[in-house]
Amino acid sequence: MQVPEPGLPAEVTIYEVGPRDGLQNEQTIVPLEVKAEFVRRLVAAGLPIVEATSFVHPKWVPQLADAADLMTELGEAGREHPVLVPNERGLDRALELGCKHIAIFGSATETFAQRNLNRSLDEQFAMFEPTVRRAREAGLDVRAYVSMCFGDPWEGDVPIDQVVSVGKRLFDLGASQLSLGDTIGVGTTGHVTALLDGFNAAGLADDVLAMHFHDTYGQALANAAAALRHGVTTFDASAGGLGGCPYAESATGNLATEDLVWMLHGLGIRTGVDLAALVETSVWMAGRLGRPSPSRVVTALG
Numbered sequence: 010m011q012v013p014e015p016g017l018p019a020e021v022t023i024y025e026v027g028p029r030d031g032l033q034n035e036q037t038i039v040p041l042e043v044k045a046e047f048v049r050r051l052v053a054a055g056l057p058i059v060e061a062t063s064f065v066h067p068k069w070v071p072q073l074a075d076a077a078d079l080m081t082e083l084g085e086a087g088r089e090h091p092v093l094v095p096n097e098r099g100l101d102r103a104l105e106l107g108c109k110h111i112a113i114f115g116s117a118t119e120t121f122a123q124r125n126l127n128r129s130l131d132e133q134f135a136m137f138e139p140t141v142r143r144a145r146e147a148g149l150d151v152r153a154y155v156s157m158c159f160g161d162p163w164e165g166d167v168p169i170d171q172v173v174s175v176g177k178r179l180f181d182l183g184a185s186q187l188s189l190g191d192t193i194g195v196g197t198t199g200h201v202t203a204l205l206d207g208f209n210a211a212g213l214a215d216d217v218l219a220m221h222f223h224d225t226y227g228q229a230l231a232n233a234a235a236a237l238r239h240g241v242t243t244f245d246a247s248a249g250g251l252g253g254c255p256y257a258e259s260a261t262g263n264l265a266t267e268d269l270v271w272m273l274h275g276l277g278i279r280t281g282v283d284l285a286a287l288v289e290t291s292v293w294m295a296g297r298l299g300r301p302s303p304s305r306v307v308t309a310l311g
């Protein structure tokens with residue numbers, strides 16, 4: 010592999026969200042054993058972090074209602090996989106199963122806070138504060154997501170100051186990383202740079218930030234390249250480009266992990282991922298879901 014260009018990192022961490030962001034949006038409910046095999050195959054393909062599921066209300070996301078069973082099925086190794094937790098009830102469920110990494114997920118906009126969390130923008134902090142405090146007291150690592158960072162289907166443009174203010178508040182609750190979500194995939198490269206500049210000015214450096222792109226407008230990979238050149242070294246992605254949020258109109262799949270890996274390896278940046286094994290996993294998963302992967306790299310190599 011070539012040496013990365015000056016200014017680019019030697020290594021990038023891919024935070025795989027396929028089993029969670031990918032499967033939460035499927036029409037059909039994927040059987041437990043398929044989910045477990047998906048997670049295991051992703052680990053075997055070298056993905057260093059694989060978010061497994063969500064301890065949310067099962068009526069809100071029936072696709073992941075089997076979260077506890079999945080974690081039990083994954084056994085000891087399952088405890089290392091991050092899980093989404095919106096509140097103390099979710100935390101209790103995660104603690105019972107020995108989970109070590111949780112992720113809270115806030116909204117930069119009022120409308121999405123209401124629709125996704127049944128809380129106002131301000132009320133979401135009252136829900137997250139005791140959740141994060143208790144998680145930290147129990148020795149858990151906490152990631153925070155902030156959604157609708159680049160636009161909201163109901164509110165349109167979202168001011169950078171508003172995103173930075175919400176994101177910083179979420180991070181300051183006690184998170185080790187803040188993932189900036191382009192939930193509906195409307196962002197473009199200049200916006201990425203401006204948003205990162207905004208967070209840096211507020212004291213959050215690129216090394217505590219991760220980018221979470223959805224690919225609705227085909228901009229996800231370009232946006233990842235812009236964030237990489239800015240200094241971000243953690244990227245969320247979903248095997249085969251699965252994904253979307255059931256509570257966000259027009260959200261389609263995440264940035265495909267294969268597309269990201271192809272770009273990073275082409276730049277001489279290490280990921281630890283075995284691309285052939287990953288493509289094989291996405292082709293296998295597409296077979297289980299009954300439709301081809303939207304990823305260009307999966308199509309080319311699969």
Ligand code: HMG
Pocket residue numbers: 030033063064065066067069070093095096098099100102114125126127154155156157189190191192221223253254255256
């Ligand atoms: P709520 O209805 O307001 O809940 O939902 P509540 O606090 O009023 O409680 C009502 C009942 O639900 C109670 O039961 C609770 O125990 C129970 P009762 O006492 O009536 O019998 N309950 C729960 N049960 C199981 N697990 C729980 C839980 N919490 C309460 N965790 C809530 C509020 C937050 C729970 C709900 O809105 C919810 O589950 N939302 C999750 C939505 C979601 O998962 N969206 C997708 C993930 S976010 C995303 O995809 C974006 C991201 O990818 C980044 C990006 O792309 O931008 C991360």
Ligand code: MG
Pocket residue numbers: 030190192221223253254263
């Ligand atoms: Mg998402």
